Every structure is written in structure tokens, then in C-alpha cells.
Amino acid sequence: MEVYGSLVQQTLGDRVEPFSRPTQLLTSQEVIDALYAGVHDNAISNYMAFYSSELGGIVTDPALMVVSADDHMVHRGHAVFDTATLTQGYLYQLDDHLDRFYRSASKAALTPPFPRNQIRRIILETAAATKSFEGNMRYWLGAGRGSFGISPLECLQTSFYCVAYKSAESPDPSIGWKVKTSPVPIKDPYFATLKSTNYLANALVALDAQLEGFDQGVFVDSEGYVAEGPVMNIGIITHEGEMVVPPFEQTLAGVTLQRLLHLVREVLDSGGTDVLGFIKKVSQRPFKLEEAKQAKEAFMVGSSTVVMPVIQWDNTEFLQTKPTPEVGIIALSLRALLEEDMDPTANRGQHVEVPYGFLTNA
Structure with a gap:
């Protein structure tokens, strides 16, 4: 690798900084290996379940909780989201949060890929997949994959993601x-x-x-x-x-x-x-x-x-x-x-x- 890097340095000359490393071209297996190697401690400890309309289901492995780079949610910020609290095995004010979610979606010119009852069911079943009674459910509606352009008309279909994660330790209210x-x-x-x-x-x-x-x-x-x-x-x-x-x-x-x-x-x-x-x-x-x-x-x-x-x-x-x-x-x-x-x-x-x-x- 050091010899290869030296050859690249000589070939590119002044176009690269000294001591830089060659960029790897990864195989599919190396990508999967990198996803697992790169999972950080916070994800392992706190990310419990993830639904992706692109995957078509729920995963509980934090290494696989990924979103495509060409989703307009990623590179244009064209997405809306909301969060409901999971407490003692129940979601608090889920329908009120969904009402706001749909109002935001309308203002952002986004139409969910599924009917509301299906979106609601996905959130509840993603919560169930955690086997936990406490946490948070955050869900996103993105313009979807399809291009790196500016117009969402280039997207194939809107995307829906939902993640269940553990609540951060609450600050002491007596301190303020x-x-x-x-x-x-x-x-x-x-x-x-x-x-x-x-x-x-x-x-x-x-x-x-x-x-x-x-x-x-x-x-x-x-x-x-x-x-x-x-x-x-x-x-x-x-x-x-x-x-x-x-x-x-x-x-x-x-x-x-x-x-x-x-x-x-x-x-x-x-x-x-x-x-x-x-x-x-x-x-x-x-x-x-x-x-x-x-x-x-x-x-x-x-x-x-x-x-x-x-x-x-x-x-x-x-x-x-x-x-x-x-x-x-x-x-x-x-x-x-x-x-x-x-x-x-x-x-x-x-x-x-x-x-x-x-x-x-x-």
C-alpha cells in the first residue's frame, strides 16, 4: 500500500497534498464490512429499530439504519419529520403528532407513500420491534430518491423512515x-x-x-x-x-x-x-x-x-x-x-x- 501510494503521489504531482492517502474503490462486501466497523457506541446503545420504505421493512441492527444519498431529504433538505414519546409501552399524543406531520407535509408539497393508517401502523410496529417500553419514535417523509437535481419531480417516490431510539438522560429540572x-x-x-x-x-x-x-x-x-x-x-x-x-x-x-x-x-x-x-x-x-x-x-x-x-x-x-x-x-x-x-x-x-x-x- 505504501509503494502504491508513492506511485500515485509521483503520478499526480502537485495535484495532491503531501502525505495524502489514495482513495479506495470498495467492493460490496467491503462496504458492508465498513458499515459494521463504523457503528459508533451511541448507535449500539441507543438505536433500537428502524423502518425504511426503501428497504420495505424494519431492521434492528444499527449498522443497517441507512438512507440513500440521492434522497432529496439528504442533499436538498426536502423532508418533514415529527417525534412521539414512547412511555410505559404507549405512544403519547401520537395522533396529534401525526396531525402536525401531515400539515407539514402539505406545506412542503409532499405526499406520503402510504395511507395514514399504514403510516400509523408502521410507527407502532417499529416501536413493538424494540421490545422496549420507553424511548422516542422519530419519523421522516422525504421527497425520495432519483436524482441530485433541485426539483422533486425527478424523484421516483416519496420515502418514509422511522427510527426508535432511547431517550437521552433528562436534565435535572430542579437545576433549571x-x-x-x-x-x-x-x-x-x-x-x-x-x-x-x-x-x-x-x-x-x-x-x-x-x-x-x-x-x-x-x-x-x-x-x-x-x-x-x-x-x-x-x-x-x-x-x-x-x-x-x-x-x-x-x-x-x-x-x-x-x-x-x-x-x-x-x-x-x-x-x-x-x-x-x-x-x-x-x-x-x-x-x-x-x-x-x-x-x-x-x-x-x-x-x-x-x-x-x-x-x-x-x-x-x-x-x-x-x-x-x-x-x-x-x-x-x-x-x-x-x-x-x-x-x-x-x-x-x-x-x-x-x-x-x-x-x-x-
Whole structure:
């Protein structure tokens, strides 16, 4: 190999950098071997099952969870996705997530390759193939394979993928998050309200915050109105007891947030105060960065986040010190309300049972 490399170096001359290696032309078997050799520890530990419409079924080997390079989802970002939580053997709010998935697909001019009942069945049976009662189900609808051009009309058929993976260890809600106003420009409303695979701006928001020592970043528009985090919604509690979240005009309509708003309104309508305590009113209206930093509390909401108190926003701290420090006590009450709803034994009509036994003999 060293002799061959030397000959290539002499032949190509200045067209290659010194000490570079020749590029291998792989056989089919070498490709398979490389897939197995390249599986990283996170995949082995956490990727449980994968469905591909291109394969026509489910695999549980992480080495085989691959997507074609000429799928427009890969090289053009023309795809939508959504995620449902697997908890105690049930999928939480699956149909609400599917509703949003189909709205996103319509806005992205994508038609699923199968009817909705088949898509739903694939998700449930991919969950069943894991033999696990906990995790996440993420699924994608891509424009499909067929070319490296720009137009999806060149694609053969839309593609559908679904992966079951273990949930990351949840951050401690009693510690809370520090968030940073992001310099990354906010998305155009059309794309901000569409859950596509183009998450470059979101990734840069998270990266900018973490490099500065914060936990999360926050999109704020050019007029100073707060929008959302990189993968979660955000809200505040005013000193007057108003719970406020931004309207879904330039933010993604969070399924978990919508459920939380419904639950809080239920409690308020029933006259209950034990769970929520301080909250007297729920509003969905625009609010500026200044109002957020002057609020009594701020919090973030998402399917994996549930509810996370914000303890610091830029240089503004949200620490209550009477009589002892309490981190986001109202936000933690909201979290408890949502966690109760996420428990399938509560039987609130938000869960779909996974059909264990399918392909598993469980």
C-alpha cells in the first residue's frame, strides 16, 4: 500500500497534498464490512429499530439504519419529520403528532407513500420491534430518491423512515436552564411553522448558546419579540399571574405546549389552584425580550424537555430568594401537571398502546 501510494503521489504531482492517502474503490462486501466497523457506541446503545420504505421493512441492527444519498431529504433538505414519546409501552399524543406531520407535509408539497393508517401502523410496529417500553419514535417523509437535481419531480417516490431510539438522560429540572438570546436570524414564518429537516438555524442557535456557557438559545425577531428555542417552545409567568406563550405565527405549534395549555385551562376553569398556585390567566400573545426578562418566571416546553425552568436569561436571573432559593417553582408545578398527563395509567385518552408481539414473539 505504501509503494502504491508513492506511485500515485509521483503520478499526480502537485495535484495532491503531501502525505495524502489514495482513495479506495470498495467492493460490496467491503462496504458492508465498513458499515459494521463504523457503528459508533451511541448507535449500539441507543438505536433500537428502524423502518425504511426503501428497504420495505424494519431492521434492528444499527449498522443497517441507512438512507440513500440521492434522497432529496439528504442533499436538498426536502423532508418533514415529527417525534412521539414512547412511555410505559404507549405512544403519547401520537395522533396529534401525526396531525402536525401531515400539515407539514402539505406545506412542503409532499405526499406520503402510504395511507395514514399504514403510516400509523408502521410507527407502532417499529416501536413493538424494540421490545422496549420507553424511548422516542422519530419519523421522516422525504421527497425520495432519483436524482441530485433541485426539483422533486425527478424523484421516483416519496420515502418514509422511522427510527426508535432511547431517550437521552433528562436534565435535572430542579437545576433549571440558563438561556441566551441568539444572534442567529429567526426563520421566515412559513418555514418556522413547518417542521422540516432544515434545522441549520436551530443547530446554530444551540451551538452559539453552548459555546458561551448557556444551556439553550432563544430566537428573537428583529423587533425584539421572543419566538422559541432551538427545539422547544418558551413561555413566561408575569408578576400578575399571567402565563404567556408566543402565538404560533412565527413559531412551531408545539404539540406538548398545546396540551399543557389545555391542562392549565382545565384546572383554572375548575377553580383549582393547588397545582398551579400563582397562575390566574393563560394567554397566547406576543411579548418582547424586555417583558420576558422582567417576568416572575420563564420556562421551556417540549416533548423531550417536558417543562424546564429558566433560571437565567442572558444576565438576568430568575431566582426567588424568599425565604430560600427556589428554582422555577411554578414551572415545576406545570411540569408535574404534564407528567401526570403523560402517565398512561391516568387514562386521559392521549395514549396509543404499542402492539408488542408483532415480529417479536413477546
